[in-house]
Amino acid sequence: MGKNRLIIAFLVFLLPFTFNTSWAQEIIPLKYPEDYVKYQRANAAIELGKKLFFDRRLSGDGTMSCATCHIPEMAFSDGMDISLSYPTTKNWRNAPTLINVAFHRFFFWDGRAKSLEEQALFPVMSSFEMNLNLDYMEEKIRQVPEYRSLFFEVFRGDISKVNIAKALATFQRSLISVNAPIDSYLLGNQNALSEDAKKGYELFIGKGGCVKCHHGKALLDNRFHALGVPEKEGHIKDDQIAITRRFVAKLHGFRAYKTLKEDPGRYLISKNKKDWKAFKTPSLREVSKTAPYMHNGYFQSLEEVIDFFDKGGGKGNRVLRPLNLTEREKTALKTFLVEALTGEEIKVQPPVIP
Amino acid sequence: MGLGPTIQRLMREYKGKVRLVIKQYPYKYRDFAFISSESVLAANEQGKFWQMHELLLKRSPKLDKESLISYAQEIGLDVARFKEALDKKSFAPLVERDLSLARSLDLYNTPTLFINGIKVVGNRPYEYYKKIIEQELKDGKK
Numbered sequence: 001m002g003k004n005r006l007i008i009a010f011l012v013f014l015l016p017f018t019f020n021t022s023w024a025q026e027i028i029p030l031k032y033p034e035d036y037v038k039y040q041r042a043n044a045a046i047e048l049g050k051k052l053f054f055d056r057r058l059s060g061d062g063t064m065s066c067a068t069c070h071i072p073e074m075a076f077s078d079g080m081d082i083s084l085s086y087p088t089t090k091n092w093r094n095a096p097t098l099i100n101v102a103f104h105r106f107f108f109w110d111g112r113a114k115s116l117e118e119q120a121l122f123p124v125m126s127s128f129e130m131n132l133n134l135d136y137m138e139e140k141i142r143q144v145p146e147y148r149s150l151f152f153e154v155f156r157g158d159i160s161k162v163n164i165a166k167a168l169a170t171f172q173r174s175l176i177s178v179n180a181p182i183d184s185y186l187l188g189n190q191n192a193l194s195e196d197a198k199k200g201y202e203l204f205i206g207k208g209g210c211v212k213c214h215h216g217k218a219l220l221d222n223r224f225h226a227l228g229v230p231e232k233e234g235h236i237k238d239d240q241i242a243i244t245r246r247f248v249a250k251l252h253g254f255r256a257y258k259t260l261k262e263d264p265g266r267y268l269i270s271k272n273k274k275d276w277k278a279f280k281t282p283s284l285r286e287v288s289k290t291a292p293y294m295h296n297g298y299f300q301s302l303e304e305v306i307d308f309f310d311k312g313g314g315k316g317n318r319v320l321r322p323l324n325l326t327e328r329e330k331t332a333l334k335t336f337l338v339e340a341l342t343g344e345e346i347k348v349q350p351p352v353i354p
Numbered sequence: 355m356g357l358g359p360t361i362q363r364l365m366r367e368y369k370g371k372v373r374l375v376i377k378q379y380p381y382k383y384r385d386f387a388f389i390s391s392e393s394v395l396a397a398n399e400q401g402k403f404w405q406m407h408e409l410l411l412k413r414s415p416k417l418d419k420e421s422l423i424s425y426a427q428e429i430g431l432d433v434a435r436f437k438e439a440l441d442k443k444s445f446a447p448l449v450e451r452d453l454s455l456a457r458s459l460d461l462y463n464t465p466t467l468f469i470n471g472i473k474v475v476g477n478r479p480y481e482y483y484k485k486i487i488e489q490e491l492k493d494g495k496k
Contacts, residue, residue, distance in 0.1 A: 056462060061383050063462040068475070084463065084476045087381055300481070 025205070028217045029183040030176065035217065039102045039173040045154045047351070049171025051147075052164060054350045057140050058124050060131035063087060066123065066168070069095040072348040075289035076175060081232065081297025082241070089128040090240035092248070092263065094297045097290045099346060100283050102173040103218035109279045109295040111224060112269050116169035121161060128244045134161050146354030177285045177343035185340065193340055200336025203329055208309070210333075213281045219341070224266040224278035228314030229294045231262050263295065277316060288338040302337055306330050356411050357465045357477045362404065364483055371491060376403075377452040379464050386417035388449060393422045395445035396436050397429070405429040 030036075040046070052058065053066045069083045070076040076098035078084055083095035093109050101107070107119035123129040124137060132140075141147050142159045151159045154167065177183075184192035185201075193201065205211040213221045235241050249257035252268040266275035279295045293299040299308060310330065313320035325333070365374055378395070380387035390410050397406030409425050410417060419440060426436040439445060456462075467474045469483065470490045 068463060071475075078476065079482070080476055080478060087383075087464075300479075 025211050025215055027182060027186060027205075027211065027215055027219060029186040030180070030217055031183070031187070036176055036178075039176060042170055044150075045167055045170040046174045048150045048154050049167035049169070050348065051150070051351050051353060052141075052168050053171050055353050057144075058130055058132060058137060059086070060133075061087060064130045066130075067350070069123075069129075070098050072346070072350075075099060075286050076346075077290050079291070081292050082235070083129075085128050085240075086126075086131045089131075090238065090244055091128050092235070092241050092244045093295050094292065096282060097286055098172050099175050099286050100177055100218045102176060103216065104220065104283070105222040106280055110266050110269050111280050116172055117162075117165045120165040120168040120172070127247065137161070137164065144354050150354075175346055175348075178346065180285060180341055180343035182340040194335065196332050196335040197339040198336075199329075199332040200334070201340060203325070203333050204336055207329070208323055208325065208333055210284075210309075214284045219284040220281045222281070224270075224275055224280055225319045226265070226274075226276060226278040226316060227308075227319055228277070228317030229279070229296065229298050229308075230314050232296055232298055235296060236261060265295065274318075284337065285341050286343065288342050302334050303330070306333055357467075358404070358407055358411065360477075360480045360483065363480060364487065367484075368487060368491075372487060377455060378449045379452060379456050379461070379466075380449065381464070384415075386415070386422075388446075389419060389422065389440065390417045391449045391452075392440060392443065392445040393426070393436075395448055396439040397426065397431060399439070399445075400431050400435065402429055402431060406431075 053070075056062045056065045058065060064084075064086060069078045071078055078095045080095065082093060083091040085091040096109070101116060104116075105114065107113040107116065108122070113119035113122060121134055124132050125134050138159060138161055141164060147159060151157065151163055151167075155163045157163060181192040181197070182201075185198075203210075204214075213223070213225065215221060245260055245263065246257050249260050249264065249268060254260065254264065254268060262277070264276060266278040266280070267273070269275075282293075287293075288302065291300060291302070293302070293305050299305045306325070307330070308314065309320060310323045310325045312322035361374065365372065378391040380391045394403055394406045394410065397403055406425065406429060409429060410422075413421065413425065422440070423433060423437055427433050463475050465475075465477055467483070469486045472486055472490075474483070474486070
């Protein structure tokens with residue numbers, strides 16, 4: 001009797017995890033219209049956010065806008081290993097794509113922002129990105145009559161840092177992959193993928209184990225992993241990047257910031273040892289358009305990334321194991337990433353800036 | 355070092371196939387950016403654009419007029435002629451013309467390249483430009 005009770009108790013405990021694991025390791029298709037209407041209905045706010053996104057007033061010297069590093073024609077990234085920088089400075093991390101950020105729970109490679117609204121103003125005030133004091137930004141935007149009208153129309157309120165962030169976030173949420181073959185395939189259209197891409201999909205959810213971290217609608221797990229991505233030698237030696245590295249570490253209270261020679265990743269935020277050099281799992285949707293890859297743009301191509309995972313990651317990796325993929329399997333996996341996860345181009349024309 | 359070495363490497367590799375046109379875009383918030391632009395144009399008049407360009411990057415931010423004249427001497431320019439060009443602001447209209455062009459194209463970042471009309475912002479790896487050039491050369495043969 002006692003033994004039966006124990007078994008029942010054990011099963012009850014196990015079930016929620018079983019269900020959770022099963023859900024967590026699936027790619028969830030984007031559905032039209034549910035996944036689009038929700039984020040694309042607030043047209044006036046999107047249009048206001050778009051204007052701010054392209055407006056160079058949001059940088060200290062008037063040369064940079066959000067679109068400088070998140071270029072629409074480049075899948076809202078900039079194609080650089082490390083992102084473009086404020087004049088006379090250098091950034092230290094890669095600019096991630098903004099497509100599908102509506103489905104993310106953390107933002108930036110170290111996940112320091114928990115909402116798009118919180119994220120939106122970091123680059124504006126960052127010394128090596130747009131370098132503008134936020135109170136000054138508020139007054140710069142308030143000086144423009146058209147913005148005053150638009151903010152009243154959208155928010156029924158005044159221009160403020162909070163509302164500027166809301167508008168920028170609303171615009172970014174509207175950038176969603178459209179008609180990626182994976183969605184059609186998962187919703188039942190067997191012809192949506194080529195045979196090679198289907199093989200790649202099986203590897204993605206099977207032998208490759210990619211789905212363990214790349215799942216859900218955006219193909220990510222909203223977690224941080226230390227894969228041992230190497231530092232780029234040129235970055236270590238670069239004086240301007242060293243300034244940025246020390247500056248960021250200092251801001252986050254990292255004691256040994258003066259001698260820091262690498263990117264501590266999520267550790268700077270969590271101060272948890274397991275997060276040393278851990279970075280946020282990126283979304284894989286539109287991945288064929290977002291090279292170079294990883295937080296420092298270490299890999300120039302998807303082939304290089306697949307090889308890295310196949311070998312079981314880099315030095316200090318605490319997550320990956322060698323996959324022993326054959327060359328044909330690597331090719332199929334790449335075909336899946338390129339063919340299945342690429343939607344139609346999201347065309348965003350630069351708006352008229354007031 | 356900026357984009358200079360990459361450009362020079364590309365020009366060597368595609369000698370006779372690619373033409374390079376350089377426009378000046380002095381950063382408006384730096385005291386000596388404009389006179390530095392004038393200096394490379396004055397050096398160019400004497401056939402030593404790249405030498406001056408590289409020296410200015412190396413010695414930046416020490417780019418006041420006196421320093422620029424000493425750099426002219428260092429790379430073997432006719433210093434009197436160089437100094438006269440700066441004194442008379444002979445190349446200022448050219449720099450202004452380039453700045454107007456940049457504004458008309460809505461450009462705000464350096465370096466910005468146009469390769470057969472394809473806009474590339476930022477200092478990118480050699481392979482990045484090479485890929486575009488190869489494609490353009492290929493398309494040009496069709």
